[in-house]
Amino acid sequence: GESVGLHLPTLSVQEGDNSIINCAYSNSASDYFIWYKQESGKGPQFIIDIRSNMDKRQGQRVTVLLNKTVKHLSLQIAATQPGDSAVYFCAESRHNTDKLIFGTGTRLQVFP
């Protein structure tokens, strides 16, 4: 279900390091997954998506990994920059529904 009442966990990383943000999902019927980035005061922005017939997808400086066996999704950001500081949400789309279920979110803080 949605964890909208929980405070966001925080990941702090040093500029230039790689970041890994994790997400667990509960429904094995989910077949489409998305990562969103939300900067303060703005709407979430699409970063990268992956379908269940894949286990890895790469974008520019970002990689999404999907482990269907343990129902786990991760977002890897290479060479993290100050502009990457934001809240990151994973979302899953369940089979035969057009509604996305969002995860709790993780706040990424990048320090020099």
Add this chain to the structure above:
Amino acid sequence: SQTIHQWPATLVQPVGSPLSLECTVEGTSNPNLYWYRQAAGRGLQLLFYSVGIGQISSEVPQNLSASRPQDRQFILSSKKLLLSDSGFYLCAWNGGLGYGYTFGSGTRLTVV
């Protein structure tokens, strides 16, 4: 290309006053439309979604209502605002099954 517009960006309203937030989508037809609320530092809570004109589904009982008078217009309303209605309201659209959402820029509502 498709764009989504939300207004106003910020709003301060007294308790008991009415509310009307508007969202419009351009460049697509028959989109699925969504209203989300986000409390400060929290996750995304789905309030309403619509798959067509006049078709509204409510996800949680609350002091708010939604309407879709035109294909690409989605309105969030309240007759009498409560303090607990304060939050960041986000409109989103998608093209159907297996596609992610595109979010608007959000409306920051403060009920005083």
